[in-house]
Amino acid sequence: MSGLEVRELSAGYRGRTVVSAVSTTVDSGGWLGIIGPNGAGKSTLLKAIAGLVGHTGSVLVDGRPLGSLRRRERARTIGYAPQIPQLPIGLTVTDYVLLGRTPHLGPLARESAADLDVVSSVLARMDLTGLADRSLSTLSGGERQRAVLARALAQRAGVLLLDEPTTGLDIGHAQALLDLVDELRVELGTTVISTLHDLTLAGQYAERLLLLDRGEVVTEGAPAEALTPARLATHYAARTSVLRSPDGTPVIAPIR
Template identity: 40%
Template structure:
């Protein structure tokens, strides 16, 4: 097997990735590279393996094949070292009953704690900054369960920000949100990239939101990568028909100039 040379502009890469549940193969010989300093959206029809790919990239699922972070072997990293480089927000995160927003966000600092390094004023400053950046600072004392869906998602994003990694993996961050709150969360994702230079990889279902807010798309078919590139490059009627089974036109978004998918 030939191992590809990983560019320094690649934040995360997989080569010949294989994931199976028992005898059922989900991903087979899948290779993909995710650019550094950009927002990547993984899109595709239901059941094609989008979330499975994200979990495999984060090593939440056992897999075979090569995984690299910034050109280094990701499998050689300890769990703590991995958590200092890569933060993950699952699709339906769980928190203890009664936990406050402040306490939730503070949990993002756990990878930086050890027997020799306990909680410090620097950790408190990071938590406060993340609460401020995500717009939930005034909600710090409130129970997470008392928040609206959009507020709750911002609190979870504040927690992964507090982990202070260059790479964020978000599994369907707009799940259960209406369109207005989805746009609000995705604008925050863009801010993370623009102001902090973070690399963000997220699974999305909405094609037009992906085209609007992502710099780079990974389009998946069943267990494989069907296309990669910018939305302008790869979102075509032919790809939509072949991969999604969707008869649609691709127009120009009158506000942002990118592609706009309009089903027929």
């Protein structure tokens, strides 16, 4: 499906550069986790890839520069779930998640049975079926977060950018979400880039981790290579011990 290449991407705000010359590639169906301390530039990097903040350098999907795509085509190519979403508060959950299908609608702009199927299956998988007719303004924090992710997943874009998708989710709903994303990756070849502050989850789901600090790439590699107590001390000022789960993935335990 859609491989992604980021070349020498720099981005920032009002002349202040907060992401400096980041280059990376994610194969079609791959999952890259972006980690790093608060303010490192992770969200800015995702927004720049999505074309939502000014940047230099280039982003290519299947070798085509994203900048050359029309809006609709871009929306079918890249899905983005922001860390701090702005919600149109009057909508119901169903109508909001249906907005994810907008880039796929035909000339009459009516959703088809297939669009409704995608929406109802995503709602079910995100445990939102019982809330389908509720107004967004009445949802709890975690329910709202799940609605935002459901909309991005319903978009079925080839590349999915998820900024702290598990924020506010309990451990079971966090796993259900990451499992669903992983399924899309395996079954549809969706290419995933996510930021995740939970480093254990990041290491369990992402195939590779890119550690960003002060806008620069510190390291990129397999989770077991990227997550070392020494790196977490240097870049997060954190005291940790790295354990191993039965399947060999690192478990980051904070040490008091």
